[in-house]
Amino acid sequence: MNAVLGFLKRDPHWPSILYENGYRLTMIEQPVSVPGVGNVEVDIICLNRTKNHALLWECKSGHTVAEQQARVYAAVSATDVQRTGNVTFPHPQSATVEAIYCCLSEDSKTISAALKELRLGIPIVSLGAKAELAFGQIKETTLSKVFMAGVALPPLEDVPRFLLANTHTSKAELARLIFPTLVSLLRKQVDRISVRQILEETFNEWACMGTDLRRHVSDTVKEILLDVCKNELKELTQMVRTSHSPQEFFIEFTAGLLGRDASARTRTFQKFERLAYGFVERLEKNRPFEPTKEPESGWLFPIS
Amino acid sequence: MDRKEMALLLEDHLRNVNVYFDREREFPKGRGPLKTYLLEAHAENGEVLNPKKAPEILSEAAERVGLTVRQTEDKSLFEASKGDVGFFFDLLDARFWIAHTMSNVDVAQEVLGAVVEENHNLDYAWPPSDMMRSIQRDGRSIGFAVDFDETEFWPASESTLLEEPNAVVSIRHSGSGAETWVRQLEKFAPNALAFSMVKFAREEKNTRSYILQELNERGRLKAAGNSVNLHLQVVSTLLHQYKSLILAIEESARLRPGISDTSKTLLGEPLVFDFPKPLRNFEAFVRELVSCKEPLKIWGIVEETGKERVHIEGVDLHTGSRLRFDLTPQYMRIYLGPTACGNTVARLLRNLQGHVDSSIKINLPAPEPEPLNA
Numbered sequence: 250m251n252a253v254l255g256f257l258k259r260d261p262h263w264p265s266i267l268y269e270n271g272y273r274l275t276m277i278e279q280p281v282s283v284p285g286v287g288n289v290e291v292d293i294i295c296l297n298r299t300k301n302h303a304l305l306w307e308c309k310s311g312h313t314v315a316e317q318q319a320r321v322y323a324a325v326s327a328t329d330v331q332r333t334g335n336v337t338f339p340h341p342q343s344a345t346v347e348a349i350y351c352c353l354s355e356d357s358k359t360i361s362a363a364l365k366e367l368r369l370g371i372p373i374v375s376l377g378a379k380a381e382l383a384f385g386q387i388k389e390t391t392l393s394k395v396f397m398a399g400v401a402l403p404p405l406e407d408v409p410r411f412l413l414a415n416t417h418t419s420k421a422e423l424a425r426l427i428f429p430t431l432v433s434l435l436r437k438q439v440d441r442i443s444v445r446q447i448l449e450e451t452f453n454e455w456a457c458m459g460t461d462l463r464r465h466v467s468d469t470v471k472e473i474l475l476d477v478c479k480n481e482l483k484e485l486t487q488m489v490r491t492s493h494s495p496q497e498f499f500i501e502f503t504a505g506l507l508g509r510d511a512s513a514r515t516r517t518f519q520k521f522e523r524l525a526y527g528f529v530e531r532l533e534k535n536r537p538f539e540p541t542k543e544p545e546s547g548w549l550f551p552i553s
Numbered sequence: 554m555d556r557k558e559m560a561l562l563l564e565d566h567l568r569n570v571n572v573y574f575d576r577e578r579e580f581p582k583g584r585g586p587l588k589t590y591l592l593e594a595h596a597e598n599g600e601v602l603n604p605k606k607a608p609e610i611l612s613e614a615a616e617r618v619g620l621t622v623r624q625t626e627d628k629s630l631f632e633a634s635k636g637d638v639g640f641f642f643d644l645l646d647a648r649f650w651i652a653h654t655m656s657n658v659d660v661a662q663e664v665l666g667a668v669v670e671e672n673h674n675l676d677y678a679w680p681p682s683d684m685m686r687s688i689q690r691d692g693r694s695i696g697f698a699v700d701f702d703e704t705e706f707w708p709a710s711e712s713t714l715l716e717e718p719n720a721v722v723s724i725r726h727s728g729s730g731a732e733t734w735v736r737q738l739e740k741f742a743p744n745a746l747a748f749s750m751v752k753f754a755r756e757e758k759n760t761r762s763y764i765l766q767e768l769n770e771r772g773r774l775k776a777a778g779n780s781v782n783l784h785l786q787v788v789s790t791l792l793h794q795y796k797s798l799i800l801a802i803e804e805s806a807r808l809r810p811g812i813s814d815t816s817k818t819l820l821g822e823p824l825v826f827d828f829p830k831p832l833r834n835f836e837a838f839v840r841e842l843v844s845c846k847e848p849l850k851i852w853g854i855v856e857e858t859g860k861e862r863v864h865i866e867g868v869d870l871h872t873g874s875r876l877r878f879d880l881t882p883q884y885m886r887i888y889l890g891p892t893a894c895g896n897t898v899a900r901l902l903r904n905l906q907g908h909v910d911s912s913i914k915i916n917l918p919a920p921e922p923e924p925l926n927a
Contacts, residue, residue, distance in 0.1 A: 259918045261825040262884065273818045406859055409823055409886060410879065411808075425856060429866040429875060432852055436673070436873035437598040450875055453891060456810030456817050511670045518845045518852050518870065525854045548840065548855040 250277075250308045252376055252402075253293050253351055254411040262407050264400050266380060270392050271297040272304060278415060279459035281305070281325060281334040289321040290459065291348075294336055301340050302389055303330060305348040312356035314363035322348035323369045347388045349374055353405075357383035376402060413452055416465050421532035423466070424473050426451050428525040431482075432518065435506065441489065441499040444471055473532075474500065480538035481524045523549060554625040554632060559641050559653070563587055564781035566655045567764075574752075574767055574775055578659060585658055587781075589788050590665060591678035591772035591795060592650040593896045599674065599872030600892070604629070607647040614672040618664060638664045649678070649796050651788060658775070670847065676871050676896050678772030678795050679903035682748045682911055685768055688791060689751035694731040695765065696752030699724045699738070701745040705908040706841050707833040719745040727752065744829060747911040755783050770903055795899075802895035804920045809891035811921075822918050824887045824898060829910050831882035835861045838909075839880060845870060848904060851897075853878070869897045 255263040257274045276294040283289075293306040307322060327344035330336050338344035352360050354377030361373055361384035372385035374396055381399035413426055430451045434442045448467060449455050455463070478486050478500060485506060491497040507514050526544035531537075572585045594610060596602050602610060611631060612622045620633045622642070631642040638660050643651040654661045669675050680688075689697070701722040703709070714720055722745040726734050731752070738746055749770045756763040762780035766787055769775075774791065776784045802824070811820040832838050843853035843865060853867035865878040875890035876897070885905075887898065898915070905913045 258819075259822045260886070261827075261916065262886065275818060406862065410864070410877070410888070411819065425854060425866055429852070429854060429868050433868045433873050433875045436852075436868060436870055438873075439598065450890065453808035453810070453821075453888070454819050456812055457819055511673075514673070514870075515845050522843075522845070522852065522854065529854070546855075548843075 250292050250306075250412050250415065251408045251410055252380075252405065253306050253308055255409045256380070257293075257295055258409065258411065260409040262403055263409050264380070264402065266395060266400050267295060267304070267392075270395065271299055273298070274457055275303070275336055276334065276459055277412060277454060277457050278462040279334050279336075280461055281321075281329055283321050283324050283326070283329050286324045287317050287321045289318050289325075290461070291334065294330070294334060296336065296338070297389075298339050300389065301338055301344050303327070303336060303338070303344070303346045304389075304392075305330070305346060307348060307350050309350060309352040309356065309360060312352070312359040314360055314367070316367060319364060319367055319369050319371060322350075322371055345388070347372075349387065351376065352383075353377065354383070360384075372396075376405065378402060412454055414462075414466050416462060418466075418469075419532075420469060420473055421529050423469055424477070424532050425525075425529045427470055427473060428477070428521075428528060431477075431500070432521050432525070435502050435521070436518075438507070441501055443499055444474065444497070447474070471496075471498075474498075476532075477528055481528045554630070555627045556630055559625075559630065560781050560785070563641075563653060563655070563784070564779075567777060567781055567784065568779050570777040574765075574777065584655075586767075586775040586777045587784065588654050588656075588658060588661055589774045589776065589784070590652040590654075591774075591788075591792055592652060592669070593676045593678055593799070593894075594648055594650055595674040595872050595894065597674050599874055599894070602647040604644070604647045607644045607650075610674070611642055611644060611650070614668055614675055617671045618667040620664065620668065635664055640665070646792065646796070649792055651792065673850070673870055674872065676900065678791075679770065679896065679899040680768070680772055680791070680795055681798075681899065681902055681915065682746070682770075682906050683914070684794055684798065685748050685751045685770070688768060688787070688794065689753040691790070692753035692755040692766070692787075693729070694735075694752070695729055695754050696725075696727040696731050696750075696767075697735065697748055698726070698750035699746055700749035700907065701742075701747040701911060702908055703833065705904075706838045708837055709833075718742075722746075725750075744910045744912050747907040749907070754778075755787065757783065770907065799895035799899060801917050801920075802898050802915070803889075803893070805917045806887070806889045806895075806898070807891050807893055808888055820921050821889070824889070824915065824917075826885045826887070826902065826905060826913050826915070828883055828885070828905075829912055832909065835880075835882045839863055839865070842878075842880075843867060848900060850900075851876075869894060871897055871900075 256267040259265045272295040275296045278290055279294055280290050291305045292308045296303045327346045330346050348371050350371055350373045354375040357373055357375035370385045372387045373383045375383035379399035380402050382396040387393035427447055430447050478488050485503050487501050489499045507517055526546040530544050567587050570584050570586050615622045615633050620635045622631050622633045629645040633640045638656045641653040703720040719742045722742055750767055752767045754765050762783050764776055764778035764780055764783035767775040806821055806824045808821040811818045843851055845852050850870040851867050852870055853865040856864045858864050862881050867876050869876055872894040874893040876893055877888045879886040902915055
């Protein structure tokens with residue numbers, strides 16, 4: 250997904266294929282429903298306001314095609330995207346949409362064979378040495394020409410990371426993202442930290458996430474916060490339940506935790522570094538909290 | 554005391570400077586040049602300061618190091634003193650502060666250094682090397698210092714350094730042939746020309762006014778001459794250029810939601826610093842980057858995602874804002890959070906120029922327009 254998101258932005262190390270063709274990110278992981286056919290969770294929706302045209306990207310991490318999903322993508326209309334995908338077009342009546350599959354070049358043959366078998370003409374853009382059209386036709390002519398010619402890509406590991414989490418992101422990966430936000434809020438001396446604040450400060454793309462993805466991330470982050478506050482941060486924080494909802498809570502850091510002078514503050518931040526590595530490692534290895542266990546990360550030890 | 558009186562006092566000091574720039578440490582009892590510092594300030598929680606809050610932040614910050622602050626008759630001008638050391642703080646711009654001092658450079662630096670160190674929400678200005686040169690060339694170049702030292706991020710032995718003629722370059726030149734020297738150095742050490750000081754003269758022939766200035770890499774100007782007005786013009790130019798850079802970084806590189814009545818999108822682009830030659834010791838560099846220590850002041854947890862390739866989830870300890878990095882020996886990609894401070898990028902760039910490669914540049918894309926409401 251980050252490869253397509255990168256096409257929508259202007260990173261110097263990643264081609265801005267969609268940005269340069271007037272497309273802007275509108276939604277991430279947004280459910281769209283097609284009456285009588287079914288529902289899909291569209292990975293990325295981007296909109297060209299001048300052309301009044303939206304692209305619905307399905308980013309495949311493997312090489313399988315789910316028939317039901319493919320049939321929904323083949324049938325989806327601008328009305329469905331507006332009514333159930335919460336996208337606003339400049340001219341609703343004349344709006345157009347099209348779905349595109351995106352996959353790694355080594356998977357494109359299998360995916361195109363599967364679509365052929367289903368007699369569905371959804372175009373496939375494959376990513377390898379180039380981003381290129383591997384199957385079908387893109388309706389939007391300018392973009393079609395661009396992908397037919399192919400655009401050279403850097404190694405995929407250079408893709409910029411705009412999207413940090415999706416429904417498959419593990420707890421350990423989420424913990425690696427949110428622990429630094431706790432440190433950020435500690436440094437900012439925020440008295441009461443809400444889960445919403447942590448989410449918004451961690452995920453720059455939060456506003457563009459679909460509502461289901463947000464709920465999923467939010468619920469998992471709450472579990473992570475409860476865990477860390479009961480274990481690694483037990484002596485340093487307290488949880489305060491909100492009066493309006495027993496499910497909601499705030500986190501408060503112990504008063505004076507940062508210390509009075511610069512060196513005390515630095516020591517506190519270094520302590521939080523060890524706690525962060527320890528917490529992420531514990532979740533990665535799915536083991537219980539052991540207060541005396543030091544993290545194993547090689548990045549914590551000074552160079553000899 | 555008001556601005557006019559301050560200007561008279563500073564001009565009187567300028568006219569009577571009797572210890573030349575480089576000699577001030579040797580003759581601490583003499584009258585050294587006038588010093589002016591550019592500082593960048595936030596509220597303690599990292600938020601943007603407003604003009605009403607700035608004096609309060611100054612008082613709190615000064616109090617921590619024993620400086621006493623007094624309001625002058627000008628609401629944006631303050632006097633601060635501790636023993637023999639005194640400053641005028643000009644808070645006309647609530648975020649970019651100017652501090653003038655006539656005190657000896659070492660003691661003034663010690664006190665101001667303590668103010669910045671004890672208050673994470675304050676920072677020096679970090680003008681990039683090319684900005685320093687551009688300000689210098691607005692006048693007549695009369696000197697420079699180059700301090701380039703790769704060993705800061707690359708622990709190297711003496712014998713290794715013998716093989717690397719430009720790994721540590723330290724040159725101080727004074728004289729009107731400065732530009733000729735720089736042109737020669739550009740041939741020999743183009744990647745090690747990290748200017749830690751530029752010296753220049755400006756004059757107004759009609760009024761026979763002149764000023765000699767030294768600008769260093771932490772936004773400090775030292776001045777001698779006969780016109781405080783010329784000095785204040787240079788200070789104003791520095792502030793304007795530096796502030797424009799910081800605001801441009803924030804406008805184009807803060808990743809933030811762009812929300813209107815009809816659309817939501819993600820605004821801002823990551824910044825990329827390309828390293829003209831690969832980092833010599835990747836691991837040492839990463840550790841230094843997230844050491845929490847001065848000057849970088851960055852907290853972070855590192856995830857190794859490949860051979861010599863890491864992702865860092867970080868916090869800028871200056872303002873507390875979130876930031877993240879993708880780092881390889883070839884480049885650094887920086888993702889700034891929605892409230893990140895551009896000064897952090899300038900500080901990082903300045904340190905990369907001084908310790909990795911002086912030709913590292915910042916390339917900012919044109920800002921994207923915010924989505925329009927229907």
